[in-house]
Amino acid sequence: MKQTTKEIQIQKRMQLGNISADGFLGKDKRHYLDIIAEDENKILELDYTIDQIADRLEELTAEAFKSPEGPTNFGTLTLDYFSYRGKVTCPFADPGVYAKAKVTARNTENDVQLCWTPLNIHLIRKHHFFEGKGAEFRLDPEQLIKCIF
Numbered sequence: 001m002k003q004t005t006k007e008i009q010i011q012k013r014m015q016l017g018n019i020s021a022d023g024f025l026g027k028d029k030r031h032y033l034d035i036i037a038e039d040e041n042k043i044l045e046l047d048y049t050i051d052q053i054a055d056r057l058e059e060l061t062a063e064a065f066k067s068p069e070g071p072t073n074f075g076t077l078t079l080d081y082f083s084y085r086g087k088v089t090c091p092f093a094d095p096g097v098y099a100k101a102k103v104t105a106r107n108t109e110n111d112v113q114l115c116w117t118p119l120n121i122h123l124i125r126k127h128h129f130f131e132g133k134g135a136e137f138r139l140d141p142e143q144l145i146k147c148i149f
């Protein structure tokens with residue numbers, strides 16, 4: 001694949017220990033553009049859109065945030081918000097910082113459980129990037145859809 005200089009820089013930033021201590025690619029050896037293309041196809045196949053997913057994650061994050069003292073129930077989901085010190089930046093080098101936080105969600109109907117960060121939501125909405133397989137905050141689109149809808 002012929003890559004632009006910018007794409008090469010982004011790929012480097014995503015590798016282990018560059019911005020995030022755990023990297024955005026995990027054990028995934030693919031180029032991030034290939035990861036994006038595969039996940040976009042999967043979402044299309046499941047008949048959802050990127051915006052639907054990002055809107056829902058924002059809604060759930062806001063609900064979880066309302067209950068800092070512990071888990072909260074929202075519909076069929078149990079949500080919990082964890083806040084950490086510090087901020088993170090986007091590996092695509094957009095300006096701006098994101099709160100270091102984590103939301104856990106468990107769907108009480110099918111028991112699918114996962115977690116995401118505020119940066120995940122930005123990566124999904126703007127870059128259609130769900131991270132590489134094995135990355136700490138990889139969100140498998142199929143599991144994510146099962147969990148949050």
Ligand SMILES: [Zn+2]
Pocket residue numbers: 090091092093094122123126127
């Ligand atoms: Zn970005």
